[in-house]
Amino acid sequence: MTFYALFVPFVAAIFAPALTRLFKHNAAWILALAPAGLFLHFLGFVEGVAAGERFTGGVRWLPSFNVNFSWFVDGLSLTFALLISGIGTLIVLYSGGYLKGHRHQGRFFSFILMFMGAMQGLVLSDSFLMLFVFWELTSITSFLLIGFNHAEERSRRSAIQALVVTGLGGLSLLAGLLMIWNITGLSELSLLLASGDLLRDSPFYLAAFVLVLGGCFTKSAQFPLHFWLPNAMEAPTPVSAYLHSATMVKAGVYLLMRLNPAMGDTVPWETVLPVFGGATLIAGTLLAVRQTDLKLMLAYTTMASLGLLVMLTGFGTEKAIEGAILYLVAHSMFKGCLFMVAGNVDHGTGTRDITRLGGLMTAMPLTFGAAILAALSMGGLPPFFGFLAKEEMYYGLASLDPWSLTFLAVAMVGNGLMFAVGFAVAIKPFFGPKVETPEHPHEGPVLLWAGPVVLAVAGLFSALFSSEFHRLISNPMAGAVAGHDADITISVVPHLGTALYLSLATVALGIAFYLGFDRLRSGMAGLLTAIGWGPDRGFDQVIDGIVRLSTVVTRWVQNGRMEYYVTATFILLVLAIFIPMGLADEWPELPEFPTLFFYEWAVILIAALGLLAVVWAKDRLTAIVSLGIQGFAVAVLFMLMGAPDLSFTQFMVETLSVVILALAMTRLRLSPQDPRSWAQFFLDGAIALASGAGFTLLLLAVLATEFNAELTEFFNTYSVQIAHGRNIVNVILVDFRGIDTFGEIAVVMVSGLAILALIRVLPKRRAANAAAPTKEVAEPIQEAG
Template sequence: MTADGQWLTFLALLLPFAAAAIAPVLTKALKHNAAWVLALAPALIFLHFTGFVGTISSGETLTGGYVWIPSLSVDFSWFLDGLSVTFALLITGIGALIVLYAGGYLKGHEHQGRFFSFILMFMGSMLGLVVADSFLTLFVFWELTSITSFLLIGFDHSREASRRAALQALVVTGLGGLSLLAGLLVIWSATGVTSMSALLASESALRDAPLYMAALVLVLGGAFTKSAQFPFHFWLPNAMEAPTPVSAYLHSATMVKAGVYLLMRLNPVLGDTAAWETILPVFGGTTLLVGTLLAVRQTDLKLMLAYTTVASLGLLVMLTGVGSEKAVEAAVLYLVAHSMFKGALFMVAGLVDHESGTRDITKLGGLRKAMPVTFAAAVLAAASMGGVPLFFGFLAKEEIYAGLGFADGWTTLLTLVALAGNGLMFAIGFAVALKPFLGAKTETPKHAHEGPILLWLGPLVLAGLGLVSALLSGVSHELVSSPMSTAVLGEPVTVTISTVPHIGLPLALSVLTVALGILVFIMLGQGRATMAGILAAIGWGPDKGFDQVMRGLTRLSFRVTNIIQNGRLDYYMTATFIAVAVAVLVPMGLYDEWPAAPQFPRMPFYEWTVLLIALIGLGAVIYARDRLTAIVSLGIQGFAVALIFMLLGAPDLSFTQFMVETLSVVILALVMTRLRLSPTDHRPTGEKLLDIAVAGTCGAALGLMLLRVTQVPFNTELSDFFSQYSRVIAHGRNIVNVILVDFRGTDTLGEIAVVMIAGLAILALVRIRSVKPLADNKEER
């Protein structure tokens, strides 16, 4: 990549975040025209990545980036091939349409600017994820998608359902993110590489590593939670609490496809093993069936589409797990087709709700004349979703059956699963597209009419692209499908499927799919009642299980907190000092680092005098009859230390010690006086003995550690460094002051901050105690 191309790519990755920063201000200034201006950001990024299509389609890959953390060999880097560029085009192309759609859908909303900011931050996070090369860059953007999707799903934060859905999505995908992080660390340990490009170049190094299974399970944990695979599928339908522009974007080209992207990206290095070809088809096939069956149960247009998104993600995972050339081609074609028709149908559902006031399919009908453009977009999108000839979805469905077939018992089972899932999705797609628009007109909360251009432009464009891209399948395959399949498979692939039906098993299965879909469509009411009865009989499900787990976690946290944070300061202090003693003594015992018996030095009489003063002060503290006397007596210890500093030729340290000790005694005495604490200690003898034991153990531990430290040969490197550079660098003669102020100035600042915070806490405590009697007196009066 040229220097200009690298710089422009870096700007393209930052542009969504820059647009997000100005979105609230711009929305306030431009009102209803802000969407057109903000949509320019993803449109420009789309054009930028379009410039790489020709190079990528010729078989090249591009890398670039900048040094991020040199000490760890971590770069902010990107890797562009058919997979990442296709995702980038979907994210930004559909993103531009979503921004426009949101401009019409949330017109007049008081927080529209905030929404634009959230959606653009999410766009930038997803874009960074799919082009990331270094593992750390990938993980950072992965987590950013979880955080920004949390903000989007919980956008209507005044509703409890929105808050719950947002929290649920964050918890599930956040835990998956931790699993992915562990997986990336395992891959790093197993292969020694920290970037996707280097990992892909290592070929079978990861498959042959002893840590392969650990890496696979951890990576699947991240991918399955993000892409809502069973049993983690429950968060995705609940995310429908978000505004429809969010649903259309998250469920078509972005959030939920992040896991599928990761599996496709790692297919060349993790795939082609028995574990990969078993786990992915099993979970993917199960998710496909569960998603479609649950979709039949729904009456909300968005929920019907949400569950078919779950099913589609399962189908993509299943095909990626099969891993054959045809299966990979099918996964690629279906991913692109799904992005177009599902984005269009979600926007149609939102448009119907926006203009009629309801999304309940049982309460909608006869809207065809009132909303002709929306109806046309819905039919085109449903035709692609159902795999009708001349649409891109038809190409994907033909390739699905060509990639599975009936080669053996395993592929036969997967083919039957795909057949059932595709038939049910055909029925749901046309139910969403036809039932609200055909039949007798029903009374709706709003007088239904066609929406403004901002609302129908997006679905019409995406639905139309599903037709145009199939009719121009040669161009589509050359620029998108073949390069993407090549990246997923790890070897050159040429996709050739066209809209011309080819007589054979795939076409026969397609016809059977349509027949099954029509049958389910006709009997959708009976199917809905049947599924409702089955689900009522089952009762418990993962969604309810999530609530139970969260409640159990809350109760456990409450009980643990009551044990370890019971409000007793003496308990906290005892536990802290026990921990200190253990931390010092246990390592010394394990590694046999006990000090040798010291030789008692010969001291002059004045040093004996200072030691005697310290001992007298210690006795005064122990035998003091009230706390105030103990505090004053405690100052004797500090003064004794200050005298030692003075006798050993450190007057500056001695002066500092005198000042600190004096201030400490004065402040503590003042606090104790204001707090009016009990003047005597009424603790039972057992507690006193425990405190004596803990204090004695800590004192012995620290004394032993100091003895051991002083018996180690003195290393003069630091002393020599400070002596040599304190005058040259810091321009100070007093080395101690230079160390405190310059060499460890940040540490000193931290100490000052601690003292200040402690002082503020003491002040607050004193004020609370001094104000309370006044309040009590007022109540009495």
């Protein structure tokens, strides 16, 4: 059942364009049934998983390589699957309203459902290979979605950038996974989790660790590989809400959490993750403050949140991990909601620039309500889920050693800044005096406000019923990440203690940031202008450099002169024969002078004369006849060497060759000579003689070795017994190796078709003359044929 569930989104993606053509934007209601059904399907696992069960299944794919197509469900993957299908349902509905009337809405649905399938496959994968395939599939679908407005250059650039960065990360991940596979001999995550020590004790642990991080950090936009994420905001808002905040960018965090029991608890893990995560948190929030575009502000806070998650995952205390998983759930809800709010504001007013918005509260009440609820959760205020997350993470971080204090400070500053940005997004557009906007502000249809409202309310209810939520969702998830059972008790009722004081301090910090928001923004803007260069510009420089380099290399290697290519090829051939032979000192023994019958000598001599005559032929006819002579000589040789079948075939082929050569050549007016300069003559001659000698030596060396007649004996023995044929050659052709012959006759037929097509193509000059007799003659016409 779950196995088929993996394919449901892809099937829906296939039907999406047709449905959209039939029902226009209302197709969203039908298409949303797919993720909704999946959501219900996964809900069925919740009780079991909460009771500590794990569900696995799948099919054996390549048993000989121990590669399986297998899935497994535990607390971590279940929560992700629920988030993906749950938020996915809302997003499909939301896209129905957001892209209403867009001429490629069907394509959009198709892409987003495909992404959903890929993401769901990623979190449910058990085998490494499946994980990698789905991982790359999310990169590809993300590329398609970011480049959805492909007519705009900025979209194309962002799409390519995202693909290059996450794709390279994916390759690094593949290398990492293969390395883990090699170290442990295990190719499945569920088995790996129990054998972490094997991995941690390996001398290659560090290499595997770095490679896996390469994948996770690019996907989850960790500093300094973060730059693709803000650019990805070129995509339509539903994509930003879904891929670039709620799900795809969390894939890296997912994998880190997944591998925590197997790879965590080591010095590199607990150093690298918090440091990079913390840096990302601070960089993300500072960059967010600088923006005026609602979506970009949210994008940078998303990056900051990802940093926070990575930091907490790697911090090492149990409470930190619990904080991370609570924050992950909370973030998916409030950030998805806020992105949709930003989309609604954009949709309702025509602008996303925060400095040009205000007083929308009355015009867009539902959107405003959702925004406030989400911002409260983001700011970590009770009674919202974000509050639980923040309390728990402070419990995890609060300790008196300098290392912990540093990260505590980082978390507080980061949270404070995020608080400020969250409220800036949720409050500034809605309060204050009304501002003239490009469009008259209005609330969208139900498709547009349903998503944000549901997510905002979910953030409230999950916190109010926190004990039940912890039992069913948080505890199994935390258990899966930590590797042993977890018991989260945090609830919305504030307990006096360190965490609460820290929360209050954070809120105070946040309010201070909020009040000084404009000054903070101009300060950051000034700072960034002063720095000037960033990884985003660096990306352009690298890409330009690659293009320039490849141009130079191509010009050098591929200069358009065929003679050059052919010469280079054959020089390489000569070297390929002589260098290995010389290095291995495998020159053949000087063979004794062959003893042949006189007629054999005669035929060989005729063949040689025919060959030389082809080279020295002064006119066409001589060349053709000489070609025939050497061919017939070969046919006779085959006859002498016990191959009548070959001999007949060669005779027929040579006859036909001469006939068609004569037919074609009489039509060409060619200069009979083969003009080569003396230098050319000597060079070509030397190459030709050297390769000829090389082949002779090679053949002699082969002939000096012992002949393995196993196959020959097989054919001789079974030709009559199995295949009932006495002509062994024919039996091999039509029976033993029939499938080869089948392919070969297909080639013959295709070449026949190609010849026919080539002859039938109207000569270009004639076609051009017929169409426009003056100008086109000089210019090549690309479409010929």
